[in-house]
Every structure is written in structure tokens, then in C-alpha cells.
Amino acid sequence: MSPSFRYFSLLFLFFINNAFATPLAKVKVVLNRPALTDSIAIDVFKCYLSNIVISDSNYKNDLSPSNYHLLDFSNSDTIFLFVSPFANANSIEFNLGIDSIINSSGALGGQLDPSNGMYWTWQSGYINFKIEGSSPICTSRNHEFQFHAGGYAYPYNALKAFKFELQPNKPFHIEIDLALFFNMISLKNLDHVMSPGPNALKISKALASCFKIVEDEK
Amino acid sequence: MKNKLILLSVLLLCIAFVSINKNAFKYPKYFPKPVYALENNNRTEFKIELGRVLFYDPILSKDNSISCASCHNPYNAFAHVDHSLSHGINDKIGKRNAPVLFNLAWQKSFMWDGAINHLDVQALAPITHPDEMGETISNVLLKLNRSQSYKQLFYKAYGDSLINSERTLKSISQFLLSLISSNSRYDSMVLGKIKFNTKEQNGYRLFQLHCNTCHREPLFTDFTFQSNRLSIDTSLNDLGRYSVSLLPRDSFKFKVPTLRNIEFSYPYMHDGRFKTLAQVMNHYNSIGLINENILKELRKVMKLSSNEKVDLIAFLKTLTDKKFLFDAKHTYSKNNK
Known part of the structure; x- marks a missing residue:
């Protein structure tokens, strides 16, 4: 039987408004490399992007104080991030996940509200990302996989920091190719992660490998 | 006019001060x-x-x-x-x-x-x-x-x-x-309002000798995680601090609880295995075997006599705060319908 592949492609944008309100940056999630031997269906992909800092040679534009964005790729309302006009950007920095200071700050609201379902109630801390779905390769019940990554305390701090160089005035998007995630872990041997620890580090590293900057073609 | 303004601002400051004080966290x-x-x-x-x-x-x-x-x-x-x-x-x-x-x-x-x-x-x-x-x-x-x-x-x-x-x-x-x-007999003693009786005083001496390392005054805990050599309850298999830190040295360690109001907070230990303070005394009096995973203070046997155990318990009872225990401000509210 030839391997089937369920195509998963979602395109989401976050805008960096310049004078003409043209989108300069967007986040695109793809799973488009049939490198896997079996099909994968994804039901949930949520992640926190935080501390976004866009800079040119002499100016930093961070989005504080509420620089915490919960992207839920099933709800397009949550993935539009507006930042102030900034045309000559030459780098973008951001974190995948929530830093240790916020993790130890008690009850917070908005994007960080524990009722968003991205908070571990039994062991304090935010869930940096969730990837859930199913694949026949999983030996688990209903062939489901469920990855919840988090953890802020040494040595299991699962936060991933990114810094990408940008070409000034060139539109770009951030691409998250989830196929790389599934290439890095073996669904046959690992189908769930639900707590901080070595496995949370492993899947965080795997998701971090999926992020890249792609220049838009005009 | 100017005087009136000054008077008014002083008055406002006083009101502000009083209202801040009313909401101050006192200890x-x-x-x-x-x-x-x-x-x-x-x-x-x-x-x-x-x-x-x-x-x-x-x-x-x-x-x-x-x-x-x-x-x-x-x-x-x-x-x-x-x-x-x-x-x-x-x-x-x-x-x-x-x-x-x-x-x-x-x-x-x-x-x-x-x-x-x-x-x-x-x-x-x-x-x-x-x-x-x-x-x-x-x-x-x-x-x-x-x-x-x-x-x-x-x-x-x-x-x-x-x-x-x-x-x-x-x-x-x-x-x-x-x-x-913070209104126990112990607190009154610290403030110099009362003196401990002989038994309490001797218990206090024993406490400082054997217990104060972890159950540190004045809160009666140092908030660390320790093993006190309780045998493992195999119906629970509770790994304690290990389940959070994933460090093998934290296996079977639990947070040091405060001893304040201990007279009223029975049963004792993380799994409530001891019903009385006498059982707790006997436990600590019986441990002291060499074990790398426990505090060096607990590695030597306490060897308390029966009278000393009674005195130590008499001291522990000075940590009872009846004003706190029966404070109407802490109970069921009239707004609970």
C-alpha cells in the first residue's frame, strides 16, 4: 500500500504595518513534505510567540507590554498581530513559548489567561505549544498523538529564542513547516508529551527547527 | 484662601493615609x-x-x-x-x-x-x-x-x-x-508579654536543638523539601518533590510544613499517617539511620526521654493561635447564600 499523505496547509499572517499598510510579515504553517512513511492528520496547533522585537540598525521596536501572542491555527481571529509602522527592519527576534518571569508571575489576563487552555494547573507553568492529531503509525489509543510542551525551570526550560536577519524593505513571511517536526521525532516511539522534562525539550527543539524566514515573491 | 487650601490638602492627606493604613498588609x-x-x-x-x-x-x-x-x-x-x-x-x-x-x-x-x-x-x-x-x-x-x-x-x-x-x-x-x-503563646513570649513555664521552656530548648533547622522560627518552616525517613506507602507510591524536579535526589522529599497550630491540624505528614503528636515524636525519635538522602541533622538518633517528649509537645502547643482559629472574619460569610 502506498503511503497516503493528508495535506495540511494553513496560511496565517501577522502584519507589520508600514505607511501603506502592506503586510510585511506573515506566519505560514505548512506540512508539505511527503518525507513520512504514513499519513498525519493535525487537529490542534497552538503556540505562544512572545517578546517580538523588530529592529533596524539603530532602533528597536518591541511590542511590550503585552508582547504575548497565542496563535491558534484553527481560529483565524487569533493570529493577526499588528505592530507599529516600521519599514527598514533588518532583524526580527521572538520566542516560541513563555519566559520564566511570566511563568512565575501568578494570575494574568488576556493572552496569558489560564482559561485559554494553555496553562498547566497541576504544576504551574504555561504550555508553550500544543500539537495534536492522529496517524496510523501511532500505537496509542485511536492512533492519536498529543504533544504539549512547556517547562521554564532549569534544566528543563523549553523556551526557544529566534533571531532572523531581514532584507530591509523586502516583504517576508515566517514559515513553520511541521513536516520537519515529524521528521525529528518518531511517532512510533513517542506519541504524547504532557509535562516538563527531557521529552518536552526534545519536541521543542523539533518544532524550533521548523521555523524559517522566507522572502515573499512580488 | 491660601490657608484654607493648605488645610484642605492636609485633610486630604490624612484621609489618604488612613485609607492606605486600613488596607495595609500587617504582620x-x-x-x-x-x-x-x-x-x-x-x-x-x-x-x-x-x-x-x-x-x-x-x-x-x-x-x-x-x-x-x-x-x-x-x-x-x-x-x-x-x-x-x-x-x-x-x-x-x-x-x-x-x-x-x-x-x-x-x-x-x-x-x-x-x-x-x-x-x-x-x-x-x-x-x-x-x-x-x-x-x-x-x-x-x-x-x-x-x-x-x-x-x-x-x-x-x-x-x-x-x-x-x-x-x-x-x-x-x-x-x-x-x-x-501570629497570636500564639509563643508570639506573646517573643514579645515579652508572658514567660514560658518550665515544661514549655524545656520543650523550646529541645525544639531549638532538634527541630529548628527545618522548622525555623518564626514561621516554623524554612520552605525546603526534605525527607524525614517515612516508610513508603505502596498504596500511594508518592515520589514527592521528584515528580516536579525529576532529580533523583528529590525522591520522597516533601515540603517542610509549618508547626504553627499543629495541635489542631492533625492528622500529620503528607499522607496524614500519624494521628497524634506522640506518634510524630516517636517517629522522629526512632529515625537517625545513616542515609545520604536526608539531612545530617536527622542522621543521629534524638534519644528523647518520655519526659522530654512531653515537654516538646508542651512547647508545640504554645504555637496554637486561638484568636486565629476562632476568628469570625475567616469563617463562612453572610454573602454565602
Whole structure:
């Protein structure tokens, strides 16, 4: 039987408004490399992007104080991030996940509200990302996989920091190719992660490998 | 005119001062500085009252049957008298003994294993645990939003009737922070108001010799995680601090509990295995075997005589704070309907 592949492609944008309100940056999630031997269906992909800092040679534009964005790729309302006009950007920095200071700050609201379902109630801390779905390769019940990554305390701090160089005035998007995630872990041997620890580090590293900057073609 | 203005500003300052003082977080001067960041959660009487109503309200549980107070009884220093393990909805039984609740502004982490890192988020654990309240925070908010009386209480506490999890949790924190126990016989002794009798004094000497390393004055805990050589209950197989830190050296370590109000907070230990202080004394008197995983202070046998055990217990009873235990401000509110 030839391997089937369920195509998963979602395109989401976050805008960096310049004078003409043209989108300069967007986040695109793809799973488009049939490198896997079996099909994968994804039901949930949520992640926190935080501390976004866009800079040119002499100016930093961070989005504080509420620089915490919960992207839920099933709800397009949550993935539009507006930042102030900034045309000559030459780098973008951001974190995948929530830093240790916020993790130890008690009850917070908005994007960080524990009722968003991205908070571990039994062991304090935010869930940096969730990837859930199913694949026949999983030996688990209903062939489901469920990855919840988090953890802020040494040595299991699962936060991933990114810094990408940008070409000034060139539109770009951030691409998250989830196929790389599934290439890095073996669904046959690992189908769930639900707590901080070595496995949370492993899947965080795997998701971090999926992020890249792609220049838009005009 | 100028004089009137000055008079008016002095008056306003006085009013401001009085109102700040009314909402000040008060504690004895021999207590250390609190670790709770009070500047992020301003204390007001209305917030404390809202937190108190929530604490006694079973609305926080899935079937509206269990409140915080179900396992944290005010007359037992907010511990669960006679129950070794905590109870939940549908007669479910938890894994650990419900701890006392007071002097929480000084506590760095919560739960016997320190899994919770901030007082504000502590309540989320029992609310969502399937063996405790079995509820979701979103559903709690839904239920609170349907209640007119809660809308009024939130309005009083926050200036509008918006009900969200941040406000709900911070109000519960405010009630918990208001639970301060510092009026025991021990406190009177520290302040020089009374003198211990001979037995208490001897017990105090023994306490300082054998117990003060971990159960450090004046809060009677150093908030560390330690093993005190309890045998492993194989029906629970509770790994303690290890389940949070994943460090092998933390296996079977539990948070050092405060000894204040210990006379009323039985049963004792993380699994409530000891019913009496005499049993606790006998346990500590019998350990002392060489074990790398426990404090060096616990590696030598205490060898207390029967009289010394009685004296040590007499001292421990000086930590009872009846004013706190029977304070009407901490009990069921008239706003609980």
C-alpha cells in the first residue's frame, strides 16, 4: 500500500504595518513534505510567540507590554498581530513559548489567561505549544498523538529564542513547516508529551527547527 | 484662601493615609518580608470578602458539592481534621493530606511537592483536579457570570462587574493572604508579654536543638523539601518533590510544613499517617539511620526521654493561635447564600 499523505496547509499572517499598510510579515504553517512513511492528520496547533522585537540598525521596536501572542491555527481571529509602522527592519527576534518571569508571575489576563487552555494547573507553568492529531503509525489509543510542551525551570526550560536577519524593505513571511517536526521525532516511539522534562525539550527543539524566514515573491 | 487650601490638602492627606493604613498588609515585626508581590494585587476589604465567599462556595466544583473549605476547615487552621487524605467530588479520595492555610504571603511554593509556584494559581489545581473539584476554570467563570450576587461582589471589588479568571484568582489570594496566625503563646513570649513555664521552656530548648533547622522560627518552616525517613506507602507510591524536579535526589522529599497550630491540624505528614503528636515524636525519635538522602541533622538518633517528649509537645502547643482559629472574619460569610 502506498503511503497516503493528508495535506495540511494553513496560511496565517501577522502584519507589520508600514505607511501603506502592506503586510510585511506573515506566519505560514505548512506540512508539505511527503518525507513520512504514513499519513498525519493535525487537529490542534497552538503556540505562544512572545517578546517580538523588530529592529533596524539603530532602533528597536518591541511590542511590550503585552508582547504575548497565542496563535491558534484553527481560529483565524487569533493570529493577526499588528505592530507599529516600521519599514527598514533588518532583524526580527521572538520566542516560541513563555519566559520564566511570566511563568512565575501568578494570575494574568488576556493572552496569558489560564482559561485559554494553555496553562498547566497541576504544576504551574504555561504550555508553550500544543500539537495534536492522529496517524496510523501511532500505537496509542485511536492512533492519536498529543504533544504539549512547556517547562521554564532549569534544566528543563523549553523556551526557544529566534533571531532572523531581514532584507530591509523586502516583504517576508515566517514559515513553520511541521513536516520537519515529524521528521525529528518518531511517532512510533513517542506519541504524547504532557509535562516538563527531557521529552518536552526534545519536541521543542523539533518544532524550533521548523521555523524559517522566507522572502515573499512580488 | 491660601490657608484654607493648605488645610484642605492636609485633610486630604490624612484621609489618604488612613485609607492606605486600613488596607495595609500587617504582620509582626519579627516576621521576615513577605514573598508575595502585594504591589501586583492591591489589598482591599472588598477583594478579601469576594475571595472569602469564593472560598466557601461549592460553585467552584463540577457538581457544586465541594468548596475549598470542604478540606480546609477554619477551626483546624484550614486543615482537614481526621482525614488523612483530601476528599473530592463523587467521594473521590486524593493522594495527600490537605495542608493548613495561613501565613501564605511568606510561602515560595505550594503543595507538598512545590508544584505550584505562586499563590494566585494555587486554586487552579484543586479546581481542575479530577479527584478534587473536577471543574474547568472556563466553566467556573460561566457559573459566576450567571450569578447576580457575584456580579455585585466583583463590582464592589474591581469597580465593574467583569468576571475573569485573573480577578477570581487574585480575590481568592486576597482572602488567603488575610489568614495570618501570629497570636500564639509563643508570639506573646517573643514579645515579652508572658514567660514560658518550665515544661514549655524545656520543650523550646529541645525544639531549638532538634527541630529548628527545618522548622525555623518564626514561621516554623524554612520552605525546603526534605525527607524525614517515612516508610513508603505502596498504596500511594508518592515520589514527592521528584515528580516536579525529576532529580533523583528529590525522591520522597516533601515540603517542610509549618508547626504553627499543629495541635489542631492533625492528622500529620503528607499522607496524614500519624494521628497524634506522640506518634510524630516517636517517629522522629526512632529515625537517625545513616542515609545520604536526608539531612545530617536527622542522621543521629534524638534519644528523647518520655519526659522530654512531653515537654516538646508542651512547647508545640504554645504555637496554637486561638484568636486565629476562632476568628469570625475567616469563617463562612453572610454573602454565602
